[in-house]
Every structure is written in structure tokens, then in C-alpha cells.
Amino acid sequence: MNNSHPSEKEIQQWAADPSGSSPVMNSHMQSCAQCKAEAEIYRLLFSKIKQQPAEEFDFDLSEMVLSQLPKAKTRLSVDNLIAGFLLVFTCCCIAIPVWLFRQNILNMFSDIPPFFIYTIIGSTSIIFLVKIGSLYKKFQNQMRLLNYN
């Protein structure tokens, strides 16, 4: 056996892409009939692999995939229109009476003595603070339960 011959891997690489091989390799491949024959077998193999027909599905993959995708939400869907109408209607129901009877509403509060206003504000604030305190206590209890250490 001639040890100066390139390895089979080098011959394969040369058969696949001669331009990527060294000049020494190229000149050996030009002059050595045995290596050239083997490279020729590989070239035929590569060309035959390339000629293999591509596998295909017998159904329309893109159609099947598209049918599974979530439907795109259109900006003016019926649901959106109804929700928008209800929102505008509700706003009108509140705003129109407030606008029409605005003077009466102001008069309603202007006749209340300041003592009552302070009482209302004070009691609301106390209820609000008590609620916050109880929520914080509840939160701390839950955190203590979760603290396994």
C-alpha cells in the first residue's frame, strides 16, 4: 500500500469541492489514477444523491396549518362595535343628566353645613384606613403561613 496516498476523507472532500483542497492534494489527484477513480465514484454518488426526488406530502400542508391558526382579530368586529356603543351610551346616560342638572347638584351641596361635610370626609377616611389596616394584617398572616422557616 502506498502511504503517500491521501486518506479517504481527503478524497471525499476533494470530490465534493476540489477548490477547497491544497495544491499538493490537487496535483496528486491529477496524477494518481487510483485516487482519481475513487474520487470519481464519490462524485457519481454525490450527483445521484442530488438527483434523488424530494419527498412530498400528499396533502396541502400550508392549508392545513392555516386552518389551525387562531383567527386574526379584525379591528371592527361586531363584538367591538357593540361594546363601543354600550360604553358611549353609558357615558351619555351619566353625563347628560349631570350637565342638565348641574346647578341643582351644586346647590344640593352648598346648603350642607361644613360640620356635616367634615363628618362625612372624616368617617370615610377612618373606614378607608381601617380597611387598609385589615388588608395589611391579612397579608401578613398569609406571608407568615407561607414562611416555612
Next chain:
Amino acid sequence: MNHTKGNNPDDKQLIDRILRGDTRAFGTIVKNTERLVTQILYKMIPVSEDRKDLAQDIYMKVFRSLPGFKFQSKISTWIAQITYNTCLSWIEKKKLYFPGNLQEEDDRSPVSHEAVYNMPRNSVETERILFQKEVSVILKKEIESLPPVYQTLIILFHNESMSYDELSQITGLPEGTIKSSLFRARKTLKENLLSKYQKEAL
């Protein structure tokens, strides 16, 4: 880093359209990558019924993951990577025997083509002629007899003209392993074909 590495502007526009809710643009991506996905599925999955479900599963994964695609590779390479990983998961789930050790081994042995050196000249000629005849039919069977990863690498490299770098991205294997695997796959194909022809010639 080039954030649109290997992607043409059309791909970017298509992805932008999909992200804005235009699902029809996704159909174009499916059509553009269908061949590649099909090739991998046919090489990795032996059960034909499962290929259909997996193809659908792969594209649904692609659709869901599209907002996270960073354009660090070609969209086709990214989809091929998802396909390959989905196929591997399927093989693991089904606990199929997965032949083909992808460990590095010494491929530089000069003994490997001793048989060719020792052949008489006309024997090589005969092989060459025979090679050009019914080789396509037999080659298909021989490719199918290779381990799934080898089949996939051979088809992606030769039929889909993918580079070693792309194959490395798809399979997650180092480039050196890809080269060695391709070498062994081609060598096995060549040897099997030659032995087949010699038997038939007898």
C-alpha cells in the same frame, strides 16, 4: 452582530405582517420552508401517520415562537432546527432504537480505501458503469437504511445545499462532528452500493 443574518428583506416583512395579525403571511413561510421540513420529517420519522401530526405541530410551534425570533439565523434554518428537535423528542418519546454513534473517530485511516487500490483497473471501470445504471433506486434504499441523523445530514447537505454551519445550528452538533458523520454516511453508502453491485454482478 448582524440581526438579519442570512434573511432576505422579504422574510422580515413577512414576519412583521404575521406579528401584526396577518396569518395569511404565515402561509407563505410554510410554503417556502415546506420542502425542508418534509425532508427532515421523512428522514427522521418512520411512521407516516405521525409525520402529518408532527408537521402541524412544528408549524404551530413556529407560529407561537415567532415573536421571539431574533433574526440571528435564516428563518429556514430556525424552522429546520425546530423540526429536528421535534423529531428527536418524538423518537425519545417513542423510545425508538436510534442507531448511529456520532462520536468523533479517526477518519484518516489510509486502510479505508485499500480495497479500491487493490482492485484491477477494469473492475473500477465496471463499477463506474454499474453505478450509473440502477443506482438511483438502490441508493434510495441504502439511504433509508442509514441511521436517521445520517440520512438527514446527507439530504440536507447534498439536496438542500446547506452548509456545515447551518447543519451545526440545526442539529446542535459541533461542525467537526457534522463533517465526520457526513464522511461516515457517504463511506457507508459507497461501500454498501459497491458490495450490492458486486453481489448482483455475481
